[in-house]
Amino acid sequence: MKDIVIISDLHLMPERPETIALFLRFAEDIAAKADTLYILGDFLEVWWGDDDPATGYQVVFNRLTKLVTENNTDIFFMHGNRDFMIGNALAKQCHFKIIEDPHKISYKGQDILLMHGDTLCTDDIEYQQFRKMVRNPEWQQQFLDKSLDERFQIAKSVREKSQQSTSEKNEYIMDVNQAETDKVFIDNHIKLMIHGHTHRPAIHHKNINGHETTRIVLGDWHSTGSYLHLNASSDLQLQTYQ
Numbered sequence: 001m002k003d004i005v006i007i008s009d010l011h012l013m014p015e016r017p018e019t020i021a022l023f024l025r026f027a028e029d030i031a032a033k034a035d036t037l038y039i040l041g042d043f044l045e046v047w048w049g050d051d052d053p054a055t056g057y058q059v060v061f062n063r064l065t066k067l068v069t070e071n072n073t074d075i076f077f078m079h080g081n082r083d084f085m086i087g088n089a090l091a092k093q094c095h096f097k098i099i100e101d102p103h104k105i106s107y108k109g110q111d112i113l114l115m116h117g118d119t120l121c122t123d124d125i126e127y128q129q130f131r132k133m134v135r136n137p138e139w140q141q142q143f144l145d146k147s148l149d150e151r152f153q154i155a156k157s158v159r160e161k162s163q164q165s166t167s168e169k170n171e172y173i174m175d176v177n178q179a180e181t182d183k184v185f186i187d188n189h190i191k192l193m194i195h196g197h198t199h200r201p202a203i204h205h206k207n208i209n210g211h212e213t214t215r216i217v218l219g220d221w222h223s224t225g226s227y228l229h230l231n232a233s234s235d236l237q238l239q240t241y242q
C-alpha cells in the first residue's frame with residue numbers, strides 16, 4: 001500500500017520566509033517518509049518562466065530534488081492559477097513530473113480525482129476567460145519570448161487588475177459552482193475528489209444521482225500547513241502541519 005501525501009496552495013515566496021521554513025520542515029517530517037507527494041497547484045506565489053534565476057526559491061527547489069533523489073519520494077506537480085508557467089526545465093531541475101488537471105489516481109481500489117480547483121469556479125466568468133487565454137500554448141510561447149523584465153511588468157499589471165476585481169466579487173463567485181462540481185463527479189465516474197484553490201478547507205459529503213460523494217478541499221499555507229495523508233491506517237482527514 002502506497003503512502004501518499006497531498007498538498008496545495010503553499011503560495012511560497014521569498015518574501016514569506018516562515019512559510020518556506022514550514023515547507024522545509026514538512027518535507028523532512030512528512031513528505032520524506034511518503035512514497036509519493038502530490039502538489040495540486042499554487043505551490044509558488046508567482047512564476048513567469050523557468051529562465052527566472054529565482055535565487056530566493058532555490059532552497060525550495062533543492063529540497064524537492066532531495067525528496068526525489070535521496071528520500072525516494074516521487075513528486076507529481078499540477079499547475080495552479082499562480083504557477084501555471086512552471087515548465088519542463090524546472091520539472092527536470094527539481095525531478096518532479098507535471099500532471100494534467102484533472103488527474104485520476106487509484107487508491108485502495110477507489111478512483112480519486114485530483115484537481116487544482118479553479119476550473120470548478122465557473123461563476124467567475126472573467127477569470128475563466130483569463131484562464132483560457134493564459135493556458136493557450138501559443139499565448140504562453142509569445143509570453144516566454146518576451147524578456148523577463150517585460151513579463152514581470154505584464155504580470156504586475158494583470159495582478160493589480162485582478163486584485164481590484166476580486167475585491168469587487170461576491171463570496172459565492174470565488175467558490176466552486178455546485179452544478180459544475182456535480183458534473184465533474186458524474187463525467188469522471190468518481191466518488192472522491194480532492195482539490196485546493198478556494199482556501200476553504202473542508203470535507204463535503206453529497207449525494208449526487210444516488211451516489212455518495214466526498215469532496216476534500218485542502219487549505220492554504222501561511223503560519224500552518226494543510227495536507228492530506230493517504231495510507232493503510234489513516235482515515236481521510238485533513239491534517240494541519242505546524
Ligand code: MN
Nearest residue numbers: 042080081197
Ligand atoms: Mn489557486
